[in-house]
Amino acid sequence: MDTPKKRPSWDDYFMKMAQVVSERSTCLRRQVGAVIVKDKQILSTGYNGSPTGLKHCAEVGCLRQKLQIPSGERTEICRAVHAEQNALVQAAKHGVEIDGAILYTTTQPCVLCTKMIINAGIKRVIYANPYPDALAQQLAEEAELKLIHLSWKEECGQ
DSSP: OOOOOOOOOHHHHHHHHHHHHHTTOOOSSOOOEEEEEETTEEEEEEEOBSOTTSOOHHHHOOHHHHTTOOTTSOGGGOOOBOHHHHHHHHHHHTTOOOTTOEEEEEEOOOHHHHHHHHHHTOOEEEEEEOOOOHHHHHHHHHTTOEEEEOOOSSOOOO
8 A cells, every 4th residue: 555645734835836936937036936825725826027018137138137236125127026016916907805815925025015915915924035124024013914934845936
């Protein structure tokens, strides 16, 4: 009799999904994937990249790289929409209710994404890779948004 294969936990399962989503990223600096889940069902996904129909960073170059701007600074000059933002927009575009959902992401959300996540009514964010942003952390705590670092054995984006 074969020994049954150990099934991944729900958190590992959805984080693996976020990792797969991140593989669609068109960003030259960091590939991030996000999955919004409610009642163990995937509601929406997103990855970071240029807005729909616009040229990708690989085609036009990364201005932030060219100007040697450190990660987390001058994000307004970046062509890419963040993975979390894209997941939220896709849910809105298709009329999917996400209030009270969980967001899985390969990288901890920045302050802008955190503000959007709070306003969307998401209650928990589970992330694989830390992204230190003191203001994002402060706003999450104030809004009682749980940010949970998942110690994950597999690589989850960069």
